[in-house]
Amino acid sequence: MSAILESFDDISKSAPEPIYQQIKSTIQQRIASGDWTAGQKLPSENELVVALDVSRMTINRALRELTQEGLIKRVHGLGSFVAEAPRHASLIELQDIALEIEQHGKRHSSQVLVLDSVAAPVEIAAQMQLPPGRPVDHLRAIHFQDEIPIQLETRYVNPVVMPEFGQQDFTRVTATAYLLQQFKPDEMEHRVSAVMPDRTLRKLLSMPDGQPCLQLNRRTWSNDQVVTCVTLTYPGDRYELGARYATDEYQLR
Amino acid sequence: MSAILESFDDISKSAPEPIYQQIKSTIQQRIASGDWTAGQKLPSENELVVALDVSRMTINRALRELTQEGLIKRVHGLGSFVAEAPRHASLIELQDIALEIEQHGKRHSSQVLVLDSVAAPVEIAAQMQLPPGRPVDHLRAIHFQDEIPIQLETRYVNPVVMPEFGQQDFTRVTATAYLLQQFKPDEMEHRVSAVMPDRTLRKLLSMPDGQPCLQLNRRTWSNDQVVTCVTLTYPGDRYELGARYATDEYQLR
DNA sequence: GTAGCATACTTGTATATACAAGTATAGCGT
DNA sequence: ACGCTATACTTGTATATACAAGTATGCTAC
Structure with missing residues (x-):
């Protein structure tokens, strides 16, 4: 006691x-x-x-x-x-995939495909509430659970807010973990959808034909600016998003 | 003022x-x-x-x-x-689909395919924390947004807790709305996944070939008993789950 | 005119206190 | 042996109070 x-x-x-x-x-x-x-x-x-x-x-x-x-x-x-430990990734909290995998007793590794600065395409600019063409940092990485690809991360970061982002080594620390260290998000938006992967995506995630992907899109604000927006793509047969929580009170709205 | x-x-x-x-x-x-x-x-x-x-x-x-x-x-x-109104269905709250559709200015209607009592199959029994074979109420309904099918609802209900469920007319009031009136959930679990529809499902949801579905599985507890577990299946191209919220504080766990 | 300060109002947090109500247990009387 | 009650402990809610700290506004000194 x-x-x-x-x-x-x-x-x-x-x-x-x-x-x-x-x-x-x-x-x-x-x-x-x-x-x-x-x-x-x-x-x-x-x-x-x-x-x-x-x-x-x-x-x-x-x-x-x-x-x-x-x-x-x-x-x-x-x-x-x-409480009983939730078995799945939480939809509610911001979770570092490396931590999540390791908490399930598996090994996490990741591979950075792209890390550069690009002129924001229109959809991304709209998502980030920036004028189109404005330079944004761009990251594309795959995360593995015991050598099996489990998540493709496509991320854009506002360099005005996070100037050092492009200089990091994201094989050692994940982008999520880095960003969480750097700032405290005060607002988030999540969107979840189901999509069919194209050939490139299928290859990257080692997926068989005809399997869908679960796609999570997240935008994160700090001081009313979009700091980062990320698309996480999971093989539909290897992953499930979930959340369990007490409802002190719920509401219809 | x-x-x-x-x-x-x-x-x-x-x-x-x-x-x-x-x-x-x-x-x-x-x-x-x-x-x-x-x-x-x-x-x-x-x-x-x-x-x-x-x-x-x-x-x-x-x-x-x-x-x-x-x-x-x-x-x-x-x-x-x-705050700004969230544009999508909330993942966090229990939302009545009829209300949600009407809030977007569309018309909701629904069609009940099945409403009966069955002996719980093993997976359902496990989900509902009941012995297999125990009778449970079973509902299958399609929800339309302006005559377009947008959600297939497959629901099981514990008749011990909700004895009147089987006698309701779910064309007039949705099962979600009815259940929300009847009890106050004190715990919920959500699981989201991407699946490929089989032929039956494709037909019910009027979906083209090769399109994935977004599937939301929800269990709801009251007094430590599973009251209902429901699988909501959405056409991947017509729906998106989302949530936006302030993060007073977030955490890594 | 303008910079800087004082002020009034706001939310954010912390405390001490009080009572209500739910749960388990020990002990009593029968 | 059984059922009831008293009790001790728990969380749930409500209040009054206090101070800290952020924001906007208006006034003052220059």
Whole structure:
């Protein structure tokens, strides 16, 4: 029990990050690391109050938001518990494919096909809310899970916001991981569709004839500017997007 | 200004629903009805405090959660504003297809192909966490947007939880709408995949040869029981799933 | 005129407190 | 042995209060 509470050592009241966020991050890390396993009971709010010397409302907010994000489950009158781990890539969160693959116990590798700067074609310019022809960084890479191609990443990046992007080595760190380090997205848009691959795409993803692809298009904003827009293409037979979460309240709109 | 505040008439402190939820619902309705338009400024927290005679923390919680759900946007030091309307079906929320189609100004109709009770096949039983062979209600329906087929719905329902399901007329009200009236889901799971339609499916959806389908599988829990699991199949060329939302904070896990 | 400062208003976070309501358990009486 | 109750602990919600920090506006000094 006290072993669990020791995880919360580095909560600082004068940190730039708010306290409730620090608590959330700590719990997230413990769960992600496999340190806390599914079904395990978390300390009660009151235990955390005395352990962290923080108001109960602050802890309540942290745990409530974690519940909404599906990381923990709370039962009125009983306690808080680590939720079952979702088996699929999350549609909700921004996830680094390398991390995701490794969390499933497989090996990730990637190959950069293209990394250059191009004049934005009209569709891309429209997506990025830039005038057409404006230079944008362009990346095309394949990601492998145990040597099997599982994702084609086609990404455009606004060089005004991310000037160093073109100089990175994306075989060692994925573009997603790099970008997440560099900025904090404040808005995202996801679009999911099913498409048939052309011959090039089929070859790149080692796909048999007649198999569809699942395509995820994501735009990411920071300070009301589109920082990056990316198209992730998955072989339909090898991948599934998914999400599972608690619905504290849902709505029709 | 006061016209806006009049929307909050029916907030009751003794209602079974919590106050913050009533506030959320009120705002959601006003936005959904088109009453409040994108970009419009909402009353400040303090204005709502005096208007509703409710603590600021309660209002703060309502607005904070609406922000997280992408319905409104808040700017520190400036105010709260109605967010831009998302253009696509949301992956996050449970959406009634009839409503969604009508919100795009089109006409919705649907045709029930099958509505019966069957012994649960093994895959369905597994999905619904029931013993195989247990009777489950089974619905198969096509949804049309302006006479064009746009979604095939294949649904299984746990009759223990929803005993009246088999007796409904699903040409007048969709199964989603009916179920949403009947219970409050407390957990959901979504899986999205790309599949090739077989001949039957191609015919039902009036699809040309060689076109893939986007398939959304959703399970819905209430009180830790699977109430319903549904597979929604869309023609790949006529539909796109999407979501856009603010990321108050995102995380890698 | 303009730069800079003061101010008023906004949201963001944190606290202490209170009561309601759900769950499990120990212990009592029969 | 069985059922009921009291109790202790849990989460859920609501309030009043406080301070921090961001934004816009208007005023003042130059």
